[in-house]
Amino acid sequence: MHLTLEDEVSDILGKAQTGLGLSTENLADRAGISREALRALRQGERDDAALEKVAPHLGLDPARLKALAAGDWQPTAQPPSEGFAMLNLPFGAYSVNAYLVWDPANRSAACFDAGTKAGPILEVIDQHDLKLETVFLTHTHGDHIEGLADLLKAHDVPVWVGEGEPKAPGGARRLAPGKAFRIGGLPVETRLTRGHAEGGITYVVKGPGWTVAVVGDAVFAGSVGGGMVSYADALETARKAIFTLPDDVLIAPGHGPLTTVGEERRHNPFFPSA
CATH class of the missing domain: 3.60.15.10 (Ribonuclease Z/Hydroxyacylglutathione hydrolase-like)
Structure with a gap:
């Protein structure tokens, strides 16, 4: 059974931002990017430079986010053969x-x-x-x-x-x-x-x-x-x-x-x- 990842980068950013209680304005100001750039990330636009700036303020690993955005990782785990x-x-x-x-x-x-x-x-x-x-x-x-x-x-x-x-x-x-x-x-x-x-x-x-x-x-x-x-x-x-x-x-x-x-x-x- 092959399943794609449940969350895209935009979902991950949304969960972290909501969990930390940060408004778009507050997070954009902390990260030093425009509100428009942050909204674009939240809407699924890929922007590695903006991810680098936003991730630390959300407690997220920027390299891992960029790898997910690029589609560079999918788990390889296999289920037990029996039981x-x-x-x-x-x-x-x-x-x-x-x-x-x-x-x-x-x-x-x-x-x-x-x-x-x-x-x-x-x-x-x-x-x-x-x-x-x-x-x-x-x-x-x-x-x-x-x-x-x-x-x-x-x-x-x-x-x-x-x-x-x-x-x-x-x-x-x-x-x-x-x-x-x-x-x-x-x-x-x-x-x-x-x-x-x-x-x-x-x-x-x-x-x-x-x-x-x-x-x-x-x-x-x-x-x-x-x-x-x-x-x-x-x-x-x-x-x-x-x-x-x-x-x-x-x-x-x-x-x-x-x-x-x-x-x-x-x-x-x-x-x-x-």
């Missing part, structure tokens, strides 16, 4: 990801987020003869839970969600970060990634020869989901929960392609010192 499935589901003109992870030894499985429709998830469950035991939600924004009701009609299993989330869809039980689970014999660790959502959770699953971090909208390949609750917390909790993992850990985001911790350390402009 993992990525479901890229339609979300209006866009798409959203859900994931199935299972223990190859006994087919015990968990679904991470339910996306916008259950049908493709149910097809993979049947195709691999999986025993769905749990649904884990990274957060409860609509595009990640619209398919949950139909999924639970087919498989009446417990649902877990972070204790900070305002909703508990599907009768979800609330978990405190740090609570441990198992999928068959696979350990699952829970880490707080608050900021995009109030109670966002990253799930770290250790499989046979691989480790996957299902991060929701905390981090995308080359970007972040944005600080809808707190931009500062979104960056800080991602640093603590995700960028403390080894480089070879696969990042399974809520939107866009798979990536790895190492690739994001080297290429994500939001984390220049991660």
Whole structure:
């Protein structure tokens, strides 16, 4: 499955500017560029010289921004050959990801987020003869839970969600970060990634020869989901929960392609010192 990056440079600039609460006038003055030049960047015009000036005032890495603008980077991460499935589901003109992870030894499985429709998830469950035991939600924004009701009609299993989330869809039980689970014999660790959502959770699953971090909208390949609750917390909790993992850990985001911790350390402009 080949997916393009979720965010363009204009999206990245917008998320950082909004998160820092900077007006166009304020940011342009700080960067020493015209308001027109800044608006052009925000509208997708490529201007490396202007990016160089704006990036430091947004806490972004200018070299990484320029590489993204030039199309010089796309993650090369590959999914595990067994025990993992990525479901890229339609979300209006866009798409959203859900994931199935299972223990190859006994087919015990968990679904991470339910996306916008259950049908493709149910097809993979049947195709691999999986025993769905749990649904884990990274957060409860609509595009990640619209398919949950139909999924639970087919498989009446417990649902877990972070204790900070305002909703508990599907009768979800609330978990405190740090609570441990198992999928068959696979350990699952829970880490707080608050900021995009109030109670966002990253799930770290250790499989046979691989480790996957299902991060929701905390981090995308080359970007972040944005600080809808707190931009500062979104960056800080991602640093603590995700960028403390080894480089070879696969990042399974809520939107866009798979990536790895190492690739994001080297290429994500939001984390220049991660």
